[in-house]
Every structure is written in structure tokens, then in C-alpha cells.
Amino acid sequence: MNNLKGKNAILYRRVSTTDQKLYGNSLNAQQSSLKDFCNKNSMKIIKEFQEDFSAKNFNRPEWKKLNEFAKKNKSNIDYLLVVDWDRFSRNTYDALGVIQNFEKISVEVNCINRWVDYNDPNQKLMQLMYLGMPEVDNKVRSQKVKVGMRQGLKEGRWNVKQPIGYIKGKDELGKPLMRKDPFKAILVRELFELFATGLYSQNELLKINKFKLLNLSKSNFSRILKNIVYSGRIRVPANNEEPEQVVNALHKNIIEIETFNKVQYHLGVKSRYKQKPKKFDNTLYLRGHLKCVKCGSNLTGSGSKSKTGKIHHYYHCNPRKGCNERFKIKDAHVELINLFKGLKPSDEVCELFKMVLEDHYKTSKESQYKEIKSVENDIVKLEERQNKLLDKLLEEVINNVTYKKHSENIDFEINEKKQKLINLSNYQKDLREYIEFGLKLMQNLDVFFEQGDIHIKNKLLSSIFEEKMEFDGEKYRTLKFKESFDYMYKKINELQHFENKTGDNLSNVSRFVLEMGLEPIRPLLIIGF
Numbered sequence: 123m124n125n126l127k128g129k130n131a132i133l134y135r136r137v138s139t140t141d142q143k144l145y146g147n148s149l150n151a152q153q154s155s156l157k158d159f160c161n162k163n164s165m166k167i168i169k170e171f172q173e174d175f176s177a178k179n180f181n182r183p184e185w186k187k188l189n190e191f192a193k194k195n196k197s198n199i200d201y202l203l204v205v206d207w208d209r210f211s212r213n214t215y216d217a218l219g220v221i222q223n224f225e226k227i228s229v230e231v232n233c234i235n236r237w238v239d240y241n242d243p244n245q246k247l248m249q250l251m252y253l254g255m256p257e258v259d260n261k262v263r264s265q266k267v268k269v270g271m272r273q274g275l276k277e278g279r280w281n282v283k284q285p286i287g288y289i290k291g292k293d294e295l296g297k298p299l300m301r302k303d304p305f306k307a308i309l310v311r312e313l314f315e316l317f318a319t320g321l322y323s324q325n326e327l328l329k330i331n332k333f334k335l336l337n338l339s340k341s342n343f344s345r346i347l348k349n350i351v352y353s354g355r356i357r358v359p360a361n362n363e364e365p366e367q368v369v370n371a372l373h374k375n376i377i378e379i380e381t382f383n384k385v386q387y388h389l390g391v392k393s394r395y396k397q398k399p400k401k402f403d404n405t406l407y408l409r410g411h412l413k414c415v416k417c418g419s420n421l422t423g424s425g426s427k428s429k430t431g432k433i434h435h436y437y438h439c440n441p442r443k444g445c446n447e448r449f450k451i452k453d454a455h456v457e458l459i460n461l462f463k464g465l466k467p468s469d470e471v472c473e474l475f476k477m478v479l480e481d482h483y484k485t486s487k488e489s490q491y492k493e494i495k496s497v498e499n500d501i502v503k504l505e506e507r508q509n510k511l512l513d514k515l516l517e518e519v520i521n522n523v524t525y526k527k528h529s530e531n532i533d534f535e536i537n538e539k540k541q542k543l544i545n546l547s548n549y550q551k552d553l554r555e556y557i558e559f560g561l562k563l564m565q566n567l568d569v570f571f572e573q574g575d576i577h578i579k580n581k582l583l584s585s586i587f588e589e590k591m592e593f594d595g596e597k598y599r600t601l602k603f604k605e606s607f608d609y610m611y612k613k614i615n616e617l618q619h620f621e622n623k624t625g626d627n628l629s630n631v632s633r634f635v636l637e638m639g640l641e642p643i644r645p646l647l648i649i650g651f
Contacts, residue, residue, distance in 0.1 A: 126163040131201040133160075133170045134188060136177065136209045149174075152205045159203070159234040168199060177212040177256070180220055196227040207233050207249075208256035217253045275358045278372040285349055286310060286336060287376050300373050307376050309336055310352065314377045317347060318384035321581055347389060353382035367530065379537075405435055407579045408454055413590040414439045414447045415599065420590065423451065437593075449595040458591075461598055462568035467614045472561045475614050494543065501539045508532045564614070 135152035149172055160167055169191060173184035180189075192199055202224060204210045210233065211217035221231045232238060238249045274281040284290060284300045287310035291301035313333060316322050324343050327333055338346070350357050350368065354375025360366040403409060406423035413420055419440060425433040437454055439445040467475075508529060515525040563570060571582055586607050592599040603611065 126165055126201075128164060128166070129200040130166050130168050130198055131160060131203050132168050132188065132192065132199055133157075134185075134202060134204050134210070135170075135172045136182075136184075136204075137174045138176055152209065155205050155234065156203055165201070168195070177208065177210070178260070179213055179216055180211070192224065192229055193227065196229060199229050202229055202231045204231075204233050206235050207252040208259070211253065212256040212260045214250070214253045214257050272358065272361060275356055276367075276369060278356060278369050280351060280356060280371060280373055285351060286338070286342075286346060287352065288373065293372070302374055302376060306336060309333060310346065311376050313343070314347070314352065314381050314385055317388060318381050320384075320388045321585075326577070344389075347385050350382065352376045353379045355379070379540075404576050406437070406451060407576050408437065408451070408458070408583075408591075410580075411583050411587070411590055412437055412454070413592055414445060415592045415594050416447045417443060417445045419443060419445065421447070449593065453595065454593045457593065457597055459568045459572065461601075462571055465567060465611065466565055467561075469565070471614055472565060476558075476561060497539050497543045501536060501543070504532055504536045504539065508536075560610075564611075 133153075133156045135149055135156065137148045153170070153172070156170075157167070159165075171184050171188045171191075173182055175182040175184070188202075192202065207217075210231070211220070224231050230240065233252070236248075236252050238252070239245045271281050279298070280288075280300055281298065287303055287307045288300040289303045291299050293299040309332065313327055313336075316327055317324070324340060324347075328338060328340065328343060346352070351371065351373075352375065354371050354373070355368050356371045358367045358369060403423070405425075409421070409423045417439060421437045421439055423435060423437045425435045427433050435451045436448050437451055438448040511520075511525060511528055511532070514520045515522065567582075571579060574582065586604060588602040588604050588608075591601060602608075
């Protein structure tokens with residue numbers, strides 16, 4: 123530290139956060155110490171630099187300015203001074219490289235509190251320690267933060283940025299506990315519930331006006347749908363020998379677990395069977411639902427201008443394949459409406475079908491009640507097993523590893539039973555509404571179709587027909603219906619035989635009811651009306 127008199131120095135001081143810069147006195151304290159050192163040693167201060175930025179690397183705004191200044195004025199600078207080495211850097215490897223670069227332009231980097239004599243090899247070793255200590259300190263603190271955050275996750279406390287639909291909050295002890303956003307949580311729940319029906323793509327949902335308020339991109343929306351935190355659970359990632367686990371969260375859920383599971387199912391299905399997005403045309407709404415009766419290829423559609431300038435639209439095959447199949451769209455559209463009218467059951471049959479359904483489900487209620495009680499008993503027994511397991515852990519009969527292994531298995535069984543219980547409880551939920559709407563849809567399929575927009579038309583066609591339709595220019599060939607629609611339609615038709623009979627007991631026709639394993643109406647109910 124000898125012979126510093128008359129030497130020129132640039133000063134660098136740093137804090138790591140804006141709060142320290144605005145409210146603390148660290149920068150002022152550093153400035154005072156550096157100036158006192160220079161005055162004491164009769165050194166001339168050429169320029170000062172200060173900033174609030176992390177020292178993990180040298181990609182810092184003010185440091186870049188300092189670096190440029192030093193290069194341009196290298197002939198007039200002898201020292202770059204800092205108060206402590208941790209103000210200079212918290213990365214040993216980077217710091218040594220920067221010190222070497224400054225050495226090449228004859229500028230010595232040094233610290234007023236832990237001065238290093240570069241001519242003494244022993245002090246070079248000390249410098250390595252000075253530079254290494256801040257890096258080790260950073261890593262120790264980082265590890266503590268990670269351990270603390272992981273422990274918080276295991277306790278069910280979400281401790282990172284709140285996902286869309288939640289806002290910051292605190293519990294009764296003043297600890298962070300996010301809470302539902304009163305406005306966005308409702309929209310997020312609707313997004314999950316609509317996607318869970320399987321009738322909407324992510325793109326379709328994002329185009330609905332009210333959801334635009336969430337300002338979601340497709341990638342953000344996809345991440346939301348996969349985020350288990352919305353169901354009131356938290357996924358704790360694996361760490362060393364500790365496996366990944368899912369725990370119950372302390373915050374309130376926005377959606378039910380069964381809704382989340384349905385969404386994951388549809389995400390999996392759609393990822394396995396990716397299709398190109400369909401281009402909908404209000405005029406050619408059957409495009410994508412027709413195939414050629416001659417060659418079996420998919421039909422497309424287009425407009426053709428006549429000599430008078432009027433445009434006529436046709437469905438046609440691809441001429442490049444050598445097929446000249448072609449017919450007017452009006453013929454195909456009118457015949458489809460006639461087909462829907464032909465599917466219409468009479469009012470009397472619908473009433474009978476409704477009575478049969480209601481009677482069937484009433485008689486099955488007792489067996490359903492017994493099954494619910496059985497599942498509830500299973501859950502109680504599993505919870506008792508879990509409590510006994512905990513007692514054994516507390517009594518040190520078993521170790522923590524054994525407890526976790528068996529406890530996780532029991533948790534899985536309990537969740538499965540609870541899911542089954544929810545399904546059983548929801549079995550008759552809104553049954554009358556489903557029956558009423560389903561039959562109304564069957565009786566007015568032509569009206570619903572004609573009045574629906576292009577998206578509803580496409581959803582109806584996809585929900586009713588198993589395969590693409592074949593139109594020969596006059597009529598549709600035998601159509602293959604979706605299993606659920608076909609089953610319901612056939613059962614209603616069979617009831618036609620009982621339409622004019624009197625005195626038939628409901629039990630005599632109950633065999634025509636849809637079986638409990640099949641979902642007859644629901645797929646058509648959430649079509650969008």
C-alpha cells in the first residue's frame with residue numbers, strides 16, 4: 123500500500139437491491155470510506171461509479187460504463203478501488219478474469235479494507251479466499267432459501283409468484299397465503315370447466331370475449347391448464363433421495379379435483395391426436411364433414427362465378443385426383459335438414475321415454491345409496507389406518523421412510539375413493555334438466571342446427587356422426603352415428619311400438635332405458651346453446 127501518493131483512482135460502490143439504494147445508507151457509507159482512503163493517501167479521484175445490481179456476474183449497467191471509461195482513459199488511471207471484495211464480485215472465476223483484464227491495461231483492482239499486494243505470492247492466495255468467501259456465502263444463503271421454500275411447499279404454502287386467478291394475501295399469523303382474485307378466479311374456473319367438456323379447443327376458448335380480459339397467450343393458457351395448484355394441491359418436486367410428492371394446499375382451490383383430472387385427460391388425448399385447425403366458412407359449413415361417393419376422398423368447397431357475375435357455391439372433389447364429383451351446396455344443406463327432421467320422435471314417445479328414465483333412476487337410487495355408504499366406510503377405514511401408521515411413527519415402531527411410503531399409498535387410495543364418491547353423488551345431479559334438454563334437442567335438431575352459428579353447426583355434426591357423410595347429389599347414404607346418439611335414438615324408436623298402447627306398466631318398457639354405463643345425453647348438452 124506504499125507509494126499511493128499522487129496516484130489516480132476510479133471508485134466503484136455497489137448494493138444488490140433498489141431498496142438498499144433508496145432507503146439504506148450502504149452506498150453513502152461506501153462513498154465516505156473510499157473518499158477518506160483517497161484523501162488519507164493523497165490519491166486523486168478521477169471518476170465515481172455506483173449501482174444497485176447483483177454481483178453474480180459482471181453484466182451490470184454501471185459496470186459496463188466503468189469498463190468503457192477505464193479502456194478509454196487507461197493511461198490516466200492507476201487503481202480501481204472498492205470497499206470490500208463482495209462489492210466487487212460474488213463469482214470467483216469471473217472476478218479473477220476481470221482483474222486480469224484490468225491488469226493488461228495497467229489498472230490495479232484493489233480493496234481498501236483487504237488490500238492485496240500483488241507482488242507477494244502469499245497474498246495472492248489470500249485474495250482467492252477473499253473472492254471465494256462471497257461466492258460461498260451466496261451459495262449457502264441460496265441453499266437456505268431453497269430449503270425454506272421447499273419446506274413451505276411441503277406444508278402446503280405456495281411461496282412463489284401467484285398464478286393468474288390468485289392475488290397476494292396473508293393468514294391469521296401474518297404469513298404469506300395467496301387468496302382468490304374476486305374477478306379473475308371466476309374466469310379461470312370457467313376456462314377449466316369448459317375445456318373439461320372436451321368440446322372446446324384452447325384456441326376457441328381464447329377467442330371468447332370475456333376470456334380476453336385475462337390477456338392470455340396460448341402458451342400461458344396451456345400452463346394454466348396443467349397447473350395442479352388451481353385444484354388446491356401443490357406439487358413438491360423431487361430433491362436428492364426425496365421423491366416428488368403432491369400435498370394439499372393451504373390456499374383455497376378455484377376448481378375441483380375431478381375437473382382438473384378431466385382437463386388432464388383431454389390435454390393428453392388432444393396431444394396424441396393433433397389435427398390441423400379447421401377453417402370454418404359460414405357458407406360452406408359442411409366442408410370437412412363430407413367425403414366423395416366415387417373415390418372416398420374428402421370433399422372441399424368453393425365458389426364459381428357465372429357469366430352473369432353471380433357466384434354459385436359447390437361441394438366438390440379434388441380435380442387433380444381425376445374425380446369430377448360436384449354438387450350444389452343448397453342440395454346438400456336442404457337434404458341434411460330433412461334428415462334431421464326425419465330423426466324427430468313424436469311428443470308422446472318423448473314423454474314415455476322421459477317417464478321410463480325417471481322411473482329407472484328412482485328404482486336404482488337405493489342401490490346407489492348403498493354403494494355411496496360402502497365407499498364412505500372404505501374412506502373411514504383408510505383414514506383409521508393412516509392414523510395408526512402415524513401412531514407407530516410417533517412411538518418409533520417404524521422410521522420416517524417407512525411411514526412416508528405407506529402413507530403415500532393410503533393417500534392415493536383415499537383420493538381414488540373420494541373421486542368415486544364424487545362421481546356417485548353427481549350421478550343424479552341435474553338429471554331432470556339433462557333429460558328435458560336432451561329430448562328437446564332430439565325433437566328440434568333441425569331448428570337448433572339452422573339457428574346455430576358455424577361453430578355450433580360443426581360441434582353438432584361432430585357430436586352426432588361417427589364418420590364423414592356421403593351425399594350423392596340427391597340424398598345421403600346410410601349414416602353412422604356416434605355410439606351415444608345412436609343408442610339413444612334406437613331406444614326412442616323402439617318405444618314407438620308402445621306409443622298407442624294403453625295400460626303398459628313402466629316396468630314392461632324399462633328395458634329400453636339407456637344403461638348406467640353409457641352417457642347418453644350429456645355429450646350433446648354442452649354443445650354451446
